[in-house]
Amino acid sequence: MDVAYHDPLREISVAAGEVLDNRSSGNGYFNDFSFDDLEGVRDQIQALIRDLPEAVELIGTSEDSPTYFDVNQLPAHLEQIATEQGGNLAAFISTLGLRIKSMLADQRLGPVISRDPPTTFEDWLKDYVGDDGASNGPLAVIDLSLVPAEVVHIVVAVTARLIFEALQRYRRVHPEGKTLPTVLVLEEAHSFIKKGGDIDALSPSHLCRETFERIAREGRKFGLGLVLSSQRPSELSPTVLAQCNTFLLHRLVNDADQGLVSKLVPDNVGGLLKELPSLPSRQAILLGWATPIPILVEIDELPDAHQPQSKDPDFWDVWTQKSPRELNWQDVIAEWMPAQPGGGPPIADGEMVPPGLTRQIPCSIS
Numbered sequence: 001m002d003v004a005y006h007d008p009l010r011e012i013s014v015a016a017g018e019v020l021d022n023r024s025s026g027n028g029y030f031n032d033f034s035f036d037d038l039e040g041v042r043d044q045i046q047a048l049i050r051d052l053p054e055a056v057e058l059i060g061t062s063e064d065s066p067t068y069f070d071v072n073q074l075p076a077h078l079e080q081i082a083t084e085q086g087g088n089l090a091a092f093i094s095t096l097g098l099r100i101k102s103m104l105a106d107q108r109l110g111p112v113i114s115r116d117p118p119t120t121f122e123d124w125l126k127d128y129v130g131d132d133g134a135s136n137g138p139l140a141v142i143d144l145s146l147v148p149a150e151v152v153h154i155v156v157a158v159t160a161r162l163i164f165e166a167l168q169r170y171r172r173v174h175p176e177g178k179t180l181p182t183v184l185v186l187e188e189a190h191s192f193i194k195k196g197g198d199i200d201a202l203s204p205s206h207l208c209r210e211t212f213e214r215i216a217r218e219g220r221k222f223g224l225g226l227v228l229s230s231q232r233p234s235e236l237s238p239t240v241l242a243q244c245n246t247f248l249l250h251r252l253v254n255d256a257d258q259g260l261v262s263k264l265v266p267d268n269v270g271g272l273l274k275e276l277p278s279l280p281s282r283q284a285i286l287l288g289w290a291t292p293i294p295i296l297v298e299i300d301e302l303p304d305a306h307q308p309q310s311k312d313p314d315f316w317d318v319w320t321q322k323s324p325r326e327l328n329w330q331d332v333i334a335e336w337m338p339a340q341p342g343g344g345p346p347i348a349d350g351e352m353v354p355p356g357l358t359r360q361i362p363c364s365i366s
Contacts, residue, residue, distance in 0.1 A: 008048045015041050075100050125166055128159070129182060153204035156192050157211045160184060164215050167222045179223025184215070189228040190235040209237055216243040234260045246288035248297075251279040265294070272296070 019037045023030045075097040082093035128140050142159070144152050163182065170180045186192060193212045194205060216226055216239065228244070230236060234256040241264065252258050253276075262273055265287055272285055272294055279285075282301065287294035317323035 005048065005052070008044070008051070012041065012044045012048065015044055072104060075104075124162075129163055129166055130180065150204075153192065153208040157204065157208040160208075160211050160215060164211075164219060164222070164224055167219075167224050171222055179221075181223045181225075183225045183227055185227040185229070186212070187229050189230040190232045193228070193237045193240050194235055195237045213237055213239045216240040233257050244288075246290040247286070249273075249276060249285040249287070250283075251281075252276045 019033065019041060020030070023033055023037070025031055078093050078097055078100075082090040127138070130138060144155065147155060163184065167180055167182060171177055192205075192208050194209060196209075212226070215224060219225065226240070226243075228236070228240070232254070233241070233252075234254070241260075244264075247261070247264065249261060252261065258273070258276060261276070265273065275296075276285070282299045284297055284299060285294060286297045314323055318325055
């Protein structure tokens with residue numbers, strides 16, 4: 001606060017104190033305040049407000065929708081603030097700056113946090129959530145199979161949070177307050193929504209689980225649904241499982257998984273659940289909101305071109321040369337570590353990346 005406003009503030013404080021003293025009954029209570037008492041203090045406050053400069057309008061800027069800036073300049077900006085503030089802040093900021101610099105230099109995170117050229121927020125939402133030109137909305141498939149484990153939780157958590165908050169704001173700006181129905185399908189869900197036990201509350205896996213727990217609790221009213229696919233339901237977050245209203249149960253042989261499923265379904269279907277360990281392929285038990293009574297269903301067989309690449313390995317046929325495999329490690333290395341611009345050799349692990357060159361994360365969208 002400017003020194004010029006100290007005296008008016010002091011006068012307001014004295015005037016308010018006199019009103020309180022005059023109306024005090026001495027036992028912690030106050031007599032009725034008169035209109036003249038309150039009007040005098042009000043006039044002094046209004047006079048001060050007229051002399052104050054106009055406040056800068058900051059509506060719409062927050063930690064969830066910040067002002068755009070170059071993330072590579074963040075460490076230098078923090079160091080400048082620490083130098084101006086002085087004291088013990090400089091030692092703390094130096095450590096924080098080193099951590100930020102290491103993240104920016106990480107070849108696996110570079111394309112995510114500082115893509116070149118940058119992707120606009122509007123284009124990102126059109127690709128992942130929807131576009132006016134799509135009558136039924138797009139189908140976005142994000143392949144994270146080759147993304148390192150240290151990065152995948154951050155990517156999934158940020159993607160899910162952005163989609164959720166975009167749908168919240170969509171309902172707010174829609175003329176009739178309608179939602180944009182959207183569904184997130186999470187394959188191998190136990191990898192991202194693992195039940196509690198993290199020592200570090202700020203670990204990527206913990207933040208990822210918190211994001212999907214919030215979506216499970218609040219997503220329905222904003223038009224966002226969740227479809228979870230997991231071979232280990234006992235490892236999923238209880239908060240998310242409690243919000244599931246339909247279950248499609250395939251074969252389960254693990255005792256912990258069978259015990260969890262038995263707690264989630266009514267007691268009158270206990271006999272049907274005994275069939276879980278012996279269910280053949282493509283057969284499942286459907287129960288919950290989608291069907292009035294639990295039933296045994298058979299999944300349609302997909303054409304070979306559409307089937308997932310999840311068949312059992314042909315160990316014996318390959319080892320006995322009945323179905324040999326060609327080995328061309330040069331093609332594997334070329335796909336693993338792309339060559340540098342200009343035809344140079346691929347960048348080996350541990351080597352410095354030349355300025356302006358980033359290694360792309362093997363993440364695809366179709």
